[in-house]
Amino acid sequence: MNQVNELFSKEIKVVNIGIQGFYEDLKKNHVPTVHMNWKPVAGGNKKMAGLLSKLK
Amino acid sequence: MEKILVKKNSYYDSVTLMLISQDVKKIDGVQDVIVGMGTELNLELSRKMGLELVELDQVTVNDMFIAARVSEEGAWTSLCTKVEELLNKKNEDNANEYFPASLASARNMMPDLNLALISIPGKYAYDVAKDCLDKDIHVMLFSDNVTIEEEKKLKEYAVSKGLLMMGPDCGTAIINNVPLAFSNVVKKGNIGLVGASGTGTQEVTSVIDRLGGGLSQVIGTGGRDLKKEIGGLMMKLGLEALKKDERTEVIVVVSKPPAEEVSEEILDIVAEIGKPSVVCFIGGDATRIEKRGIVAASTLEEAAYKAVCLAEHKPVVYSGKFENEEETDRQGKEISGKMAAGQKYIRGLYTGGTLCDEAMKILHDDLGVIYSNVPLKQEENLENPVYGKSKGNTFLDFGDDAFTVGRAHPMIDPSLRAARIVEEAKDTEVAVILVDCVIGYGSHPNPAHDLAESFVKAADIAKTEGRELCMVASVCGTYQDPQGYEDTVRQLTEAGAHVFDTNAKAARFCWKVLAQRR
Structure with a gap:
């Protein structure tokens, strides 16, 4: 199964997770994009993040 | 005087904080300042600036901090006010847009998302990339500081689903003529490229464009893809895709010299594809490449010149000399x-x-x-x-x-x-x-x-x-x-x-x- 060639034939729709500047660039290029307001789970507290992941 | 302000458990991306640092340096009375997350590098840079603040030892990687040398208390107050103002301004600039906090919400906004561009700190990147692959979203992972074990797991998973997992540390890709992350605006054309190096890919694609050529697809793999541990998983998937892609008439491969066994495997695949191809293993041995009937290039410039010759069905000519x-x-x-x-x-x-x-x-x-x-x-x-x-x-x-x-x-x-x-x-x-x-x-x-x-x-x-x-x-x-x-x-x-x-x-x-x- 190769979904890459399928992607080549479609419009690219991007979720940008991280540097907001990359989202701005994609917007300028009229590329459909969603910027995700990512923050480390539990403020980066590993123990807490581990506990939270068990709740999913 | 030296001052410090720590915002515990506050995350801002490094680009936002860099832009703020540049802005507040201009405030009267501010001699030196760092606004950053509390990474070892940022703390060390603060110490190198001579800021021997005991509070620096308490700052963790999850905290944002401002450390500065200022001429007087008033300058410090102005500095802190300005940082706060700029952080708020960023929030206000974004006020008219909704940025979802989770991938699930992002997919609610745009259900047919098909590519994730991820540039968060490396230690968090695996979970986020895996989540995207789970949902059949191709990934371009810009983040570095991701372990090779994590890279292998992500790529094996992606390949099993036929998905792109470009990176980690993948700076450059151009998919369907859309430049992603660090990429140049190039003309559409018949040259497809798979690159294991970001700026190497940028150099080749830019020179191709300036010579009048154009690109069909540019796939990045991340710099470690051709190491023995990864075995060229993404390079192989990329080549397979370019083989099937009708718009791609010429193939270019760019990488630092790979592990020997990986190199042999990749060259066999390129030769089997049968499309005219240029392989640039920067500074590497040309014999192995040429004996398979593939055009070899030792520099990025050479790869671009030769690819354009092939794309225009002209004899492959490259002198490597200055005009005069x-x-x-x-x-x-x-x-x-x-x-x-x-x-x-x-x-x-x-x-x-x-x-x-x-x-x-x-x-x-x-x-x-x-x-x-x-x-x-x-x-x-x-x-x-x-x-x-x-x-x-x-x-x-x-x-x-x-x-x-x-x-x-x-x-x-x-x-x-x-x-x-x-x-x-x-x-x-x-x-x-x-x-x-x-x-x-x-x-x-x-x-x-x-x-x-x-x-x-x-x-x-x-x-x-x-x-x-x-x-x-x-x-x-x-x-x-x-x-x-x-x-x-x-x-x-x-x-x-x-x-x-x-x-x-x-x-x-x-x-x-x-x-x-x-």
Whole structure:
């Protein structure tokens, strides 16, 4: 199964997770994009993040 | 006086904080300031600035901090107010847009999302990338500092689903003519490329474009893909996709020399595809490539020239010489003639890792020894590249992990390199400073500005002490890039630099000068 060639034939729709500047660039290029307001789970507290992941 | 403010458990991305740092440096009474996340590198940079604040020891990687040396209490108050204002302004600028906090919400907004561009700190990247692959979303992972074990797991999973997992540390890709992260605006065409090196890919695609050629797809794999541990998983998937892609008539592969067994496998695959192909294992052995009927290129420039010949169905011709070799020789001698006795070394200061590697390979045989944080030989490793001094011939890759933990990539934040140029100019043995200037999407809005400013300062320092410095730059980009190719060249030329359109030419020119200094 190769979904890459399928992607080549479609419009690219991007979720940008991280540097907001990359989202701005994609917007300028009229590329459909969603910027995700990512923050480390539990403020980066590993123990807490581990506990939270068990709740999913 | 020295001051510090710590915001516990507050996350902001490194680019936002870098832009704020640059802004608040201009406040009256602020002598030195760092606004950043509490990574080891940022804390060490604060200490290096002489900020011996005991509170620095309490700052963790999850905290944002402002550390500064200010002339009086009022300046500190203004500084803190301004940082707060800029952080709020960013929130206000975004007020009209909704940014979902989870992938699930993002998919509710745009259900047919098909590509994720991930650039969060490396230690969190695995979970986020895996989540995207779970949902059949192709991934471009820009983040570095991801372990090779995590990379392997992600790529094996992606391949099992037939999905792209470009990266980690993948800076460049152009899918369906959309430039992603650090990429240049190139014309559509019939050349497809798979690259295991970000700036190497940028250089090849930019030169192809400037020569009049065009690109069908540009797939990045991340720099470790052709290592034995990963085995070229993404390179193979990319090649398979280019094989099936009807718009791709010519294939280009760009990488540093891979692990031997991986190299053999990749070359067999390229040969089997049957489309005219160019393989550039920068500085690598051409025999293995050519014996399979594939065109070999040892430099990025050469790969681009040869690919365009193939794409235009013309004989493959490449000389690797300057347009006027004799005139260039003469220039080298003239520049050298103005230098003081004792000036004999080169300092290569790069934002692009592959460009740095390529320049070292071009110059290594002639120079003998080149010290570096990304050395060609282990015994030429430069200890303490971030805080220490250069020695002899030194090349630094400012995009290497040591320089980027908790900081924006040097193509976005040129300040560390700009400061280093000025520092190198103080060394009486330095004859040549060589740099790259990479434009395009993702890069700083005007990288030539900081470079030009530091070139002028460097030249002044040398002149005051009776020396003449030779500044050499190459500009990587296209005429369609937002920064403007011609304007970038103009700024650097006006600052006194000798500017070339490829990194290989810039490196070869340096030798024309340095050969006279022996």
